[in-house]
Amino acid sequence: MTAKIQTFSSHGDTTLLEYDPATADMDEVNRVIAEYEAKTGAQPFDMATGERIKKITSEQREVLMVHPIAGG
Amino acid sequence: MLPGVPSLIPFLTHTRWRFVFTDMGWRWLVGEIDVPRPRQNGLLEQGLHILVPAGSALVAGELENRVDGAEPIGQEYRTQNYLRRIVALTGATQSGNSYVLDVGKTEFSVRNGYVRRLRDVTDPKCKYEETCFYSAYKGMPKAKQIATVLLQLTNNPALFDKWAAQSGAYKADGQVFTSAQ
Numbered sequence: 001m002t003a004k005i006q007t008f009s010s011h012g013d014t015t016l017l018e019y020d021p022a023t024a025d026m027d028e029v030n031r032v033i034a035e036y037e038a039k040t041g042a043q044p045f046d047m048a049t050g051e052r053i054k055k056i057t058s059e060q061r062e063v064l065m066v067h068p069i070a071g072g
Numbered sequence: 073m074l075p076g077v078p079s080l081i082p083f084l085t086h087t088r089w090r091f092v093f094t095d096m097g098w099r100w101l102v103g104e105i106d107v108p109r110p111r112q113n114g115l116l117e118q119g120l121h122i123l124v125p126a127g128s129a130l131v132a133g134e135l136e137n138r139v140d141g142a143e144p145i146g147q148e149y150r151t152q153n154y155l156r157r158i159v160a161l162t163g164a165t166q167s168g169n170s171y172v173l174d175v176g177k178t179e180f181s182v183r184n185g186y187v188r189r190l191r192d193v194t195d196p197k198c199k200y201e202e203t204c205f206y207s208a209y210k211g212m213p214k215a216k217q218i219a220t221v222l223l224q225l226t227n228n229p230a231l232f233d234k235w236a237a238q239s240g241a242y243k244a245d246g247q248v249f250t251s252a253q
Contacts (some may be wrong), residue, residue, distance in 0.1 A: 012147035041249035042171030050161035071235025
């Protein structure tokens with residue numbers, strides 16, 4: 001069973017990371033996600049519950065990085 | 073000819089016709105109970121059948137993307153599937169081209185580029201407020217922008233006020249985002 005971290009993009013859905021949650025280094029996963037957030041402003045949501053998550057754990061199987069929205 | 077054979081001829085003829093008609097009857101019966109299958113002319117149509125459940129609707133504007141070549145057909149339908157999943161996750165309901173989302177007493181109505189808020193559905197004097205929105209990620213398909221807004225408002229309904237203030241882009245947690253970050 002693998003876990004995926006995806007994001008919406010103009011070219012479809014992009015998989016940022018795919019890993020085995022049983023063996024993956026979750027600190028490393030969170031480090032990569034923090035870098036992505038710093039660059040794009042996207043924040044992680046658990047696609048099983050629809051809730052924003054502060055830290056990704058091995059419980060999450062599908063995470064969606066949600067980009068910022070502006071009013072205009 | 074053996075005696076009695078002529079009397080058997082009508083019997084044998086009747087029996088043979090019964091077998092023929094019974095056999096046809098089975099064929100007709102099988103034809104009638106055969107599971108109706110949708111007409112499938114090609115791979116594309118088969119793909120649509122799998123990816124688009126009956127009764128689902130495209131978000132207005134997605135076809136424009138396809139015409140522009142911005143999003144190929146397969147991706148477009150994946151986008152629609154994502155939107156459907158997020159609509160189900162957030163408990164929103166589709167009403168025409170809008171998605172209605174209830175967060176406590178507040179009702180949001182999200183459509184292509186616009187979100188409307190009724191702050192307190194129990195207050196008959198409460199009026200609708202509306203603001204527009206767009207993704208900080210340029211080129212994101214409209215259905216994905218709607219899905220993003222539904223997820224964000226469910227978790228942080230106060231984002232509406234920030235969008236209405238038109239003071240830039242905000243992350244899901246309400247922090248301001250600048251592209252320099």
